Amino acid sequence: MRRLCGCSVLVLVLACAPKTPEAPPAPPPPPPPTFADFAGSWDAVNTLEGTVDPVLSRINSTPAGGGWTMTLESREPVSMQASIRGDSLILLSEPYSSVLRKNVVVQVRTAAVLKDGVMEGRLVATYNAPGGQELVTGTLRATRVPTRITPSSARFLS
Numbered sequence: 001m002r003r004l005c006g007c008s009v010l011v012l013v014l015a016c017a018p019k020t021p022e023a024p025p026a027p028p029p030p031p032p033p034t035f036a037d038f039a040g041s042w043d044a045v046n047t048l049e050g051t052v053d054p055v056l057s058r059i060n061s062t063p064a065g066g067g068w069t070m071t072l073e074s075r076e077p078v079s080m081q082a083s084i085r086g087d088s089l090i091l092l093s094e095p096y097s098s099v100l101r102k103n104v105v106v107q108v109r110t111a112a113v114l115k116d117g118v119m120e121g122r123l124v125a126t127y128n129a130p131g132g133q134e135l136v137t138g139t140l141r142a143t144r145v146p147t148r149i150t151p152s153s154a155r156f157l158s
Contacts, residue, residue, distance in 0.1 A: 035065030041145035048138035
């Protein structure tokens with residue numbers, strides 16, 4: 001009987017003891033980006049391994065995800081295909097004449113994420129050189145070009 005009373009008291013003490021607080025649940029992950037998050041114009045600095053100077057370009061897009069282009073200095077815009085995978089914007093350029101290698105065609109693939117309003121990522125340039133294909137990796141960092149307010153667009157703001 002003493003044993004039963006002792007066990008009962010022990011169970012009662014343990015049951016009434018303060019419980020350790022449970023850790024709050026982790027916050028939900030942010031929603032994946034959309035084309036609208038990347039829409040607009042971006043000034044990009046593309047740094048390729050083995051090159052001293054970066055290649056500057058402007059990337060343009062629409063909120064719907066179509067009409068992506070990359071424009072290099074003194075060049076016509078190059079069309080790009082765009083897709084979103086997870087948190088990354090994937091861009092694939094049409095083949096174009098390289099600005100770094102004379103008489104060589106190149107195609108660029110990028111994967112970039114948005115970090116604090118800046119597009120950052122990796123790129124792979126595939127050069128179709130006379131001796132065969134050559135892959136060169138690099139980085140991409142792009143900042144959004146501020147939107148200019150024109151007299152015709154200002155009427156929508158008032």
